[in-house]
Amino acid sequence: MRNLSVAKFGGTSVANHAAMVACAKIVTADPNTRIVVLSASAGITNLLVELAAGCDEGKREQLLVEVRRIQENILNELADASLVRPEIERLLESIKSLSEAASLATSPALTDELISHGEMMSTRIFIQVLRELNVQATWLDVRNLIATNSNFGKAAPDDEKTLKNSRLILKPLIDHGELVITQGFIGRDEKGRTTTLGRGGSDYSAALIAEILEAKDVLIWTDVAGIYTTDPRVVPQARRIDTMSFAEAAEMATFGAKVLHPATLLPAVRSNIPVYVGSSKAPQDGGTWVTRDPQPRPTFRAIALRRDQTLLTLSSLNMLHAQGFLAKVFGILAQHKISVDTITTSEVSIALTLDKTGSTSSATDLLSRDLLSQLSEICTVKVDTGLSLVALIGNDLHIASGVAKRIFSTLENYNIRMISYGASTNNICMLTYSEHADDIVRALHKELFEN
Ligand SMILES: Nc1ncnc2c1ncn2[C@@H]1O[C@H](COP(=O)(O)OP(=O)(O)O)[C@@H](O)[C@H]1O
Ligand SMILES: N[C@@H](CC(=O)OP(=O)(O)O)C(=O)O
Numbered sequence: 001m002r003n004l005s006v007a008k009f010g011g012t013s014v015a016n017h018a019a020m021v022a023c024a025k026i027v028t029a030d031p032n033t034r035i036v037v038l039s040a041s042a043g044i045t046n047l048l049v050e051l052a053a054g055c056d057e058g059k060r061e062q063l064l065v066e067v068r069r070i071q072e073n074i075l076n077e078l079a080d081a082s083l084v085r086p087e088i089e090r091l092l093e094s095i096k097s098l099s100e101a102a103s104l105a106t107s108p109a110l111t112d113e114l115i116s117h118g119e120m121m122s123t124r125i126f127i128q129v130l131r132e133l134n135v136q137a138t139w140l141d142v143r144n145l146i147a148t149n150s151n152f153g154k155a156a157p158d159d160e161k162t163l164k165n166s167r168l169i170l171k172p173l174i175d176h177g178e179l180v181i182t183q184g185f186i187g188r189d190e191k192g193r194t195t196t197l198g199r200g201g202s203d204y205s206a207a208l209i210a211e212i213l214e215a216k217d218v219l220i221w222t223d224v225a226g227i228y229t230t231d232p233r234v235v236p237q238a239r240r241i242d243t244m245s246f247a248e249a250a251e252m253a254t255f256g257a258k259v260l261h262p263a264t265l266l267p268a269v270r271s272n273i274p275v276y277v278g279s280s281k282a283p284q285d286g287g288t289w290v291t292r293d294p295q296p297r298p299t300f301r302a303i304a305l306r307r308d309q310t311l312l313t314l315s316s317l318n319m320l321h322a323q324g325f326l327a328k329v330f331g332i333l334a335q336h337k338i339s340v341d342t343i344t345t346s347e348v349s350i351a352l353t354l355d356k357t358g359s360t361s362s363a364t365d366l367l368s369r370d371l372l373s374q375l376s377e378i379c380t381v382k383v384d385t386g387l388s389l390v391a392l393i394g395n396d397l398h399i400a401s402g403v404a405k406r407i408f409s410t411l412e413n414y415n416i417r418m419i420s421y422g423a424s425t426n427n428i429c430m431l432t433y434s435e436h437a438d439d440i441v442r443a444l445h446k447e448l449f450e451n
Helices: 017-029 044-052 057-075 085-104 108-115 117-131 159-175 202-212 246-254 262-271 325-335 369-376 403-410 434-449
Strands: 005-009 033-038 138-140 180-183 186-188 194-196 217-222 243-245 275-279 287-291 300-315 339-345 349-355 380-394 416-421 427-433
Touching: 005 017, 005 202, 017 033, 017 057, 017 117, 033 117, 033 159, 033 202, 044 057, 044 085, 044 108, 044 117, 057 085, 057 117, 085 108, 085 117, 108 117, 108 194, 117 138, 117 180, 138 159, 159 180, 159 202, 180 202, 202 217, 202 262, 217 262, 243 246, 246 262, 246 287, 246 300, 246 380, 262 275, 300 434, 325 339, 325 369, 339 416, 369 380, 380 434, 403 427, 403 434, 427 434
Parallel strands: 005 033, 005 217, 033 180, 138 180, 217 275, 243 287
Antiparallel strands: 186 194, 275 287, 300 349, 300 380, 339 349, 380 427, 416 427
8 A cells, every 4th residue: 555654653652641642643643654553661571571481479469560550650641541441450460360370380372472461551552542632543453463483482474374364354444544553563373372573573563564565664663763873872972874774774673773673674675665763752853764775875884782692602623624513513503493693613613692682582591401412412512691792784894995993993992702704794793791892882983983
C-alpha cells in the first residue's frame, strides 16, 4: 500500500501517560500511519525477564509490585480507566501465576509467555489513551499475525505463514480504514505457543509488518532524534546523521547501537522500505532517514559500543601445520547454535567473541557445560569476560590510507585485547576491557568526528 506508514514506539515512548499522549498525537497527526507497533513500557520487560528466571517469594513480590506500579501510574492518569483496568488486572494475575511456575521450573517457552505480557499491557492501555483523544482504534493480537519457529528467546519469523495471516486478518482491517494497534517483539509458533524475536525486537516486528503490507516506510519513534555518530548518552557531542544507508545502519545495529534492532534492516533492505528514526518527545527536531543508497558515503560514519562481551580463546599445539582444526571447532559451535562474532587466529590458537545480540540468554548460558567439554576434548579453552567491543563503522575503511595510524595513536594509552581489521570494508572492531570502553569511544569520537 503505497501511502501506508508503519509506526513503532519503543519502551521509553510508552513509559508513562504523558509519553503515550505524545505518541498518540504523532499517530493522529499523520493520516498515513494506519498501523502502530508498541513495545512494553520502559522497565517492564527487564522485570519480567527477572521473574521468568525464577526467584524466591520475597524477590518475586518485590518485582511484581514494581511491574504493577509502572502500569498503575499510567492507569491513574487516564480520565476513565474502567474500560481497561479489568484486562490489566487479568494480565497482572497471569504474570503472577506464571512467575510462580517459573520459580518451580523455568523454561524458554515459559519465559517468552511471561515476557510477552509487557506488550499486551501497553497496547491495551494505548487504545484507551487514543479513545480519550476521541480516536477509535482496533487492538490486534500480533500472535495471530507473526508466525515464527520455536526458537524461544530469538524466534525467526515464518514469512509465508505471516503473509497468509496478514491477508486474513490485517489487510481487511487496514482496507476498512481502521487504525490498528498491535504488539512488537512477540509471535506464535506452530504449536500455538508465544515466542519472542529477541530483545529490542519490536523494531523488527514493525519492519516485518511494513514489508507484508508493502508500506511506504517504517517510522521508529524513540527517545533520540535520530541515529547519531555514537550513543549520545556516552558522548554528548555526538551529531545526528541525517541520511544513511541500510548497510551502514545494519553495521551500527549489529555492533550495539541500541537505537535499531539489527534484524530491522532485513525486511527493509529486501523490500527497499525507507526507515525513519525520530524522537517521540520532540518530533519537530527531525531525525534520520535510512535508505538504500544515500550520498555521501563518508570514510568514518559512526562508532558503536557493545558491552558484556565474552572472549573464547582456543589453543592447541596440534593446530600447528594441521588441517581441519578450525572446521572441527566451528562444527561444535554450530551444533550448539553458537554464532561467532569476531575472530582472530594464530598458528596455534583462535580467539573469538560470541554473538548474543538480541537474545535473552547471557553469554554464560550460551557457553553450556556440554559445549565447553566438547571443545576441551580438542584444545585448551579459556573464557574471558568483562570485555566490550568498540566498532568503528564507515565505508571502504580497508583501503583508506592512514586509518590505522589515526586509531592507534589516539588509543596508545589503552589496552586493546583483540582487533579485527580488514575482513569487512565497513568496520574495524576492537575488543577492550569494559572499564576503558567509554573513554575509548570518547577519544575516537573526538579524533574522527569532532574536528
Ligand atoms: N548511535 C546512536 N544513535 C542514537 N542513539 C543511540 C546510538 N547508540 C545507542 N543509542 C541509544 O539508543 C537508545 C534508544 O534505544 P532504546 O532505548 O532501545 O529505545 P526504545 O525504547 O525506543 O526502543 C538511545 O537513548 C541511545 O542512548
Ligand atoms: N520490550 C521488548 C521489545 C522492544 O523492542 O523493546 P524496546 O523497543 O523498548 O527496545 C524489549 O525490551 O526487549
